[in-house]
Amino acid sequence: MAFLNPLLLFGIIGIAAPIIIHLLAKKRIKRTLWAAMKFLKIVVEKNQRRLTLEDLILLILRCLVLIALALAMARPSFKQGGFGGFGGSNEAAIILLDHSASMSQSDGAASKFDKAQKAAEEALDALPSGSSVAVWLVSDVVKNVIPEPTRDFALARKVIREAQRSDRGTELPAALRQAVEVMQRQTTAVKQIFLLTDGQAAGWKQLADTRLLLDSVKQDIQTRLVLVGESEQHNLGVTGLRMSSALAPVNQPVRFEVEVANYGVEEARNVQVSLGVDAEPPGDEAGIESIPPGESKRLSLFVQFRDPGFHSVTAHLPADRNPADDQRAVAVRVIGEINVLLVDGDPGVEPRESEVFYLRNALVPVPPEQREKYYIKTKTISPADLQTAKLSDYEAVVLANVLDLPEVVLAGLEKYLRAGGGLIVFPGGRMSVTFYNEQLFTERGFLPAAFGPPRGEAEQQEKFFHLQTKNYEHPIVSIWKDPAAGTLGTANFYRAFLLQPAKSDVPRPDIGPPALILKYEDGQPAVMERTWGYGRVIQFSSTADSAWNDLCIRPIFVPLIHRILGAIVTRQDEHLNLRVGTKLSYVMDSEMLGKDLTITKPGAKKDATSLRRVTLQAGLPLLQLDETDIAGVYDARIGDDAVPALRFATQSDPAESRLEELSPADLKVFDGVAQIIRWSPEHSLRTALQKERTGSEFWLAFAILALVLAVAETWFGNRWSRSK
Structure with missing residues (x-):
């Protein structure tokens, strides 16, 4: 038996009042002499036994009334399996409040996170006085606002009320592991972990391991999973937004690809998607006719930027009950001007004989009279001029059939790449393969591949090989997945170096693994890339001019070079868009x-x-x-x-948009190791926990008993007083 208000048991002392009154009344003796005294004495002596018994019964009834009232006010309770004692023992608890993106789901009045906050306060109120509590905000990481249990309940309540939902992913088993470690260090007899979450299945990737963990500590730590919110059957989310144009110049249409997923159980029809720049109204809008459940659709929308600099582009969907994924934003650095430095290793006699003639025209594919206004500017220099060139003035540097480079230029290139510059390397007949392999590949790691032996003969143009015609996976060439965009496989290659990729299993700080952009039809690498510092290096296996191939005179050369330049320019901009x-x-x-x-x-x-x-x-x-x-x-x-x-x-992580919750089979994993509580505003978590802790209260029985005893005392008192 336990008493929720044990101090009121001191009310039992009140039974002393009727006893004292009874004793005092017996000592008040008044002597009176009158004629009938002898007769009365005989009567009193005859009824003395009955009168004493009646007074004793009334005294007992009055004492029992006071005892019953004191017990009722002390709120006695009884829990099967043991006795709670007077007031229970102090407890230590950790409240884990899920604040991941999925908790934004709303029923129209309150979000799941709002409900979790309310349930967390009820759990706090349910702890006995003198207990200690820690409060953590959990998602795919743990934010231990109150890291260790404290008796400062006012602070804990403030933390719960002021907690903010995040847009992070969910990984709850890791949070439970950390909470168990903290609880194991506590010295209190009763230890509890409260996890308040929506029960999204995506947040529980290690159910079996979690059960083993909780099973190993169930004798010392009681774990309660409090599930908040109702299931939702409909949700559309923007799961992808990326710029598919090569570059983002001023006052030109820039294409973005938007991906919309249907996480609901029914087909979504006539889905309207809009795209806007900064805080301006949407500049483009389109509809998706149908998205089957569990599938996604993509569409292209266009915007224009009026000014250079940093801008944002946001894709919007009509609002639903999961607002976290109704929009998705990306940051874009809009280019006012791109400067490219072309290092011509074989200028020739005539302009057309220049190693960079076709490359220069592909970069600036407009008539001469329009070149001043075009956003890409090129400057051609000789290898000797590289020592005095200020590389930081250029977004990209192109080495075209350059023999070799002095040490001072190599050091400058290293600093340039580390700061976010771009390097494009075209081989040729004049370049020193040994120098490139030793200095740019082995020593400094600029190149993603070593130059191997060449294959083919430039003079035998009747013999050629082609680039791949399908499976364009790299983002630079992914637009050619669409047959309407043409193919890269029409260009003829007469001579090219074999590219021998660097071993990606040898980690080097600030240097990314080699990546294949394009390959030949026989599978040999044609164009490769790697990141270096904050910059990017692109390596071709054949020349920039028409000496070894006719790619440079094909129409596809222009978009290919522009997309390569875009990948270089946006390399640093990759850090503008991050996972939450x-x-x-x-x-x-x-x-x-x-x-x-x-x-x-x-x-x-x-x-x-x-x-x-x-x-x-x-x-x-x-x-x-x-x-x-x-x-x-x-x-x-x-x-x-x-x-x-x-x-x-x-x-945010698109997985947070999934509606699947832990299934009944998943929840059975917690049988015997954790208590599952489905919380709703109509059912007080505080009341349920207190009842579980103390058992069933029966103060009402004592109150009724007190009333019955009081009525009995009144009835007997009146009856016996009349008989006297």
Whole structure:
């Protein structure tokens, strides 16, 4: 038996009152002499036994009334299997509050996260006085706001109420493992873990391991899974948004590819998708006729940028009950001008004999009178001029059949690539294969592949080989998956070097693995790439001119070169778009070094900002930010500048849009190791937990008993007083 209000048991002391009154009444003796005294004495002596018994019964009834009232007010309860004692024992608990993106789902009045917060407060209220509690926000990482159990319930309540939902993914078994480790260090007799979540199946990838963990500690730690919210049957989400145009110039249509998935159980029809720039109204809109359940569809939309600099593009769907995936944003650096440095290793006598003649015209495919206004600018120099060239003024540097490079140029290229520059290497008959393999491949790791022996003869143009005609997987050439875009397989190659890719199992800091862009029809690599620092290197196996192939005179050469240039220019921009929770690390202009930038998060108020300083890291001016838990667009400004110095975006994991919940079979995994509680606003978690802790209360029985005893005392008192 336990008493929820044990202090009120002191009310039992009140039974002393009627006893004292009874004793005092017996001692009040009044002597009176009168004639009939002898007769009365005989009567009293005759009835003394009965009167004493009646007084004793009334005294007992009055004492029992007070005892019953005290017991009723102390709220006694009884739990089968043992006695709770007077007031129970102190407990230690950890409240794990799921704040992942899936918790944004709403029933129209409140989100699952709102409900989880309310349930967490009820769990807090259910803990006995003197207990301690920790509060963690969990998703695919643990944010232990109150890392260790504390008796400061006011702080715990404040943390729960002020908690914010994130757009992170879900990985709850890891959070449970950490919570178990903390609980095992506690010395209290009763230890509990409360996990408040929506039960999304995607967040439980290790159910069997989780059961083993909870089973190993079930004697010491009680785990409760509190499931909030109702199941949802309909959800459309924007699961992909990327720029499919090679570059994003000013005042030209830029194509974006939007992917929309149907996570519901019914077919979605006439789905409207819109695309907008920055905070402006949507600039393009289109509809998807039908999306079957469990499938996704893609469509292309176009926008135009009026100004160079950093912009955001957002794809929108009509609002539904899962707002977290109704839109998706990406950041784009709009190019006002792209400068390309062409290093001509074999200029020839006539302009057409230049190694970069076709390349220069492919980069600027407009009439001479329009070249000044075109957004790509080229400059051609000789290899000797490379030593004095300021590489940082160019987005890309092209080495076309260059013999070799002095050490000072190699050092400059290394610094240039590390800061985000781009390098394109075309071989030729004049280049030193030994130098490229030793210095650019082995020593510095610039090249994704070593140049092997050449195959084919340039003079025997009746013998040729082709590029692949299908399976264009690399993003640079993926547009040729569409037959309407043509094919790269029409170009004739007469001579090319075999490319021998670097071993990707040898890790090198800041150097990415080699990647295949294009291959020949026999499977040999034709074009390869690798990232180096914040830059990118593209390596061709054949020449930039028509000496070894006729690719340069084919119409497909223009879009191919533009897409390669786009991959180089957007290499640094890859860091503008991050998965939610990923640390931002962006190379700023050198003049930004040491300056403080004001960071504004998505949806934040103007006063809800933070400051970050551009610092020198590994010789580069970097802006770094860890807090990227919210999906959307982030701005970094200097003071009150209207134009952001940087704009970047984060995107949530599409898996958070899935509606599948833990099945009954999944929930059975927790049988015997954890308690499953389905919470709803109509059922108080506090009441349920207190009842489970203390058992069934029966204060009402004592209250009724007190009433019955009081009525009996009154009835007997009146009856016996009349007889007297």
